[in-house]
Amino acid sequence: MTYRGDNKSGRQSILQKGLLIISIPLVFELFFVAVLIHLLDESGQHIAREIASQDKIVAVETMVKEISDSMTSAILFNITRRNEMKERNEKSRAKLLRAYSKLVKLCAKDPAELESASRLRNAADEWMRQQDRALNSAPQARVSSFFNLASLTSANQQRPETAASVILEKEQKVLTIQPKLRQQTLVQLQIFFLFGFIANIAITVFLATFVMRGITARMENVLNNTFKFGARLPLDPPLRGTDEIADLDHALHETANEILEFEKFKQQLVAVVSHELRTPLTSVQGTLTLLEAGAMGQFSERATPEIAKAQQSVDHLIKLINNLLLLERLEAGSQILKQAELDIGHIIVDALDVHEQFIEEKQISVDCQFEELPLVGDWDKLKETNEILIETCLLRIPAGGSLTITGTIDSAGFLDIRFLDNGPPLSPVQAANYFDRTRETEENEVKGRILFLALAAAIAQAHGGSLTAVSDSQTSCFTLKLPQRGKQND
Structure with a gap:
C-alpha cells in the first residue's frame, strides 16, 4: 500500500495551516500594540509637557519672588544695617541663581523662552548690581540709594511686558491646552482599546469557526466513510488536499x-x-x-x-x-433468512428430541421452564442454533448431571432463553470469548466446536439478537436473546 504521507514535499500540514491562520490575529496584535504604545507615548509627552510647564512657571515665579525678596532685604538693610537682612539678601540671590539654572535647562529646547530667560537673568543682574551699590553705599548716600531701589522696584512691577511675563503667558497657555490634549489622547486610547478588544474577539471567533468548520467537515467525511465501510456500503470520494x-x-x-x-x-x-x-x-x-x-x-x-x-x-x-x-x-450479509411465525419453545423441544439418545445414555435430567415464546424468524436456522447450544451443554455436563432451559420475555420485548448446565466453570476470559471463532480450543473441549458456536452466534445476530456466556463456581449459563416481533402481516 502506497502511503501519500511519505511524500512530504509540497505538502501543507494542518499545523502549517494553523500557524498561517494564527499569524493573522498575531499581526493585528502587533499593530494594536504598536498603536497602543504610540498613544501611551503621546499621552506621556502631554503629561511631561504639562509638568515641564509647571516647573517653568515655578522657576520663573521663584526668580521673580527672590528678586523681590532680595530688593526688600536690600532696602531694609539700607535702612537698618542689620546683618540678618544682608544674609536674607544673600539667600534670596542664591535661590534666584538656582531657579535660573533650572529654568535654563527647562527652556533648552525652546530658543524664544531661552532668550526670555536670558533677559530675565540680565534684569536680575542689573537689580543685584543696584542692590550692591545700595548695600555698599556710604552713610551720606543711603537715602538716595533707598529711593533709587524703591523707584527701580516700582518701575519693574508696573511694566506690562517683562521677560518673566512672556514665559508665564506662554506656559499658562500650555497648561490650558495640554490637559485637553491629554484627555483627548486618553479618550482615543480607551476607544482604540475597546475597538481592539472587540476586533480581536471577532477575528478569533471567525478564524476558529472557519478552521474548525473545515476540519470538522473533513473529519465527518472520514468518519462517515468509516461507518460506510463497516456496513460495506460504497465510500464517498477521497478528500482533496495534501493535509x-x-x-x-x-x-x-x-x-x-x-x-x-x-x-x-x-x-x-x-x-x-x-x-x-x-x-x-x-x-x-x-x-x-x-x-x-x-x-x-x-x-x-x-x-x-x-x-x-x-x-x-x-x-x-x-x-x-x-x-x-x-x-x-x-x-457477509448475503444469507437470506426465512420469515415465519413460530414459537421458540417448539424449536427447543425439537432440538432436545435430536439428542434424546445421548441424554438417556448420560442420564442427564432436563428441566424446561417456559411457556409460549412467539417470534418471526427462520425455523431451520434457529433450530440449528438451539441444537448447537443444547449439544454444547450436554458435552460439558458430566454423567448424571442436569440441564435447565428457561424462557421469558424481558421488559424490552426480547425473548430471553437461558441454557444452564453444571459442567466445568468458565473463567471470565473464556466466557467473554466463548463464541469467538478466532479463539483457541480449550483443553477439555471437543475439536470443531468453535465453528459450531460461532455459527450459532452468527444466526442469533442475523435475527437481531445476541448470544453470551457467563459462569460461576456452580453453573454456566448460555443466554440467547432474540427480539420479539409481531406477526408477519402486521
Whole structure:
C-alpha cells in the first residue's frame, strides 16, 4: 500500500495551516500594540509637557519672588544695617541663581523662552548690581540709594511686558491646552482599546469557526466513510488536499479496498475449497449409504459397524463444510433468512428430541421452564442454533448431571432463553470469548466446536439478537436473546 504521507514535499500540514491562520490575529496584535504604545507615548509627552510647564512657571515665579525678596532685604538693610537682612539678601540671590539654572535647562529646547530667560537673568543682574551699590553705599548716600531701589522696584512691577511675563503667558497657555490634549489622547486610547478588544474577539471567533468548520467537515467525511465501510456500503470520494486528514482518508480508502479484496478472495477460496471437498464427500456418502443398505452385497458383522462409523464421519465433515459456508454467508450479509411465525419453545423441544439418545445414555435430567415464546424468524436456522447450544451443554455436563432451559420475555420485548448446565466453570476470559471463532480450543473441549458456536452466534445476530456466556463456581449459563416481533402481516 502506497502511503501519500511519505511524500512530504509540497505538502501543507494542518499545523502549517494553523500557524498561517494564527499569524493573522498575531499581526493585528502587533499593530494594536504598536498603536497602543504610540498613544501611551503621546499621552506621556502631554503629561511631561504639562509638568515641564509647571516647573517653568515655578522657576520663573521663584526668580521673580527672590528678586523681590532680595530688593526688600536690600532696602531694609539700607535702612537698618542689620546683618540678618544682608544674609536674607544673600539667600534670596542664591535661590534666584538656582531657579535660573533650572529654568535654563527647562527652556533648552525652546530658543524664544531661552532668550526670555536670558533677559530675565540680565534684569536680575542689573537689580543685584543696584542692590550692591545700595548695600555698599556710604552713610551720606543711603537715602538716595533707598529711593533709587524703591523707584527701580516700582518701575519693574508696573511694566506690562517683562521677560518673566512672556514665559508665564506662554506656559499658562500650555497648561490650558495640554490637559485637553491629554484627555483627548486618553479618550482615543480607551476607544482604540475597546475597538481592539472587540476586533480581536471577532477575528478569533471567525478564524476558529472557519478552521474548525473545515476540519470538522473533513473529519465527518472520514468518519462517515468509516461507518460506510463497516456496513460495506460504497465510500464517498477521497478528500482533496495534501493535509493529514486527506492522507487519513486516502489511507482508509486503500485499506478498505485491500480488505474488500481479501474478503472477496476469502469467499472465493472458501467456495472453491468447500466445493472441491463437498463433491467427493457427497460421492463417498452415497457409496457408504449403498454399502450400509446392502446394495453391494453382504458384509461381515465386523465390517458393518465400521461402515456406520465412516458414514458418521462423512456426515460430520459435510455438516462442517455446510456450516462453514453458512457462517461466511451470514457474516457477509448475503444469507437470506426465512420469515415465519413460530414459537421458540417448539424449536427447543425439537432440538432436545435430536439428542434424546445421548441424554438417556448420560442420564442427564432436563428441566424446561417456559411457556409460549412467539417470534418471526427462520425455523431451520434457529433450530440449528438451539441444537448447537443444547449439544454444547450436554458435552460439558458430566454423567448424571442436569440441564435447565428457561424462557421469558424481558421488559424490552426480547425473548430471553437461558441454557444452564453444571459442567466445568468458565473463567471470565473464556466466557467473554466463548463464541469467538478466532479463539483457541480449550483443553477439555471437543475439536470443531468453535465453528459450531460461532455459527450459532452468527444466526442469533442475523435475527437481531445476541448470544453470551457467563459462569460461576456452580453453573454456566448460555443466554440467547432474540427480539420479539409481531406477526408477519402486521
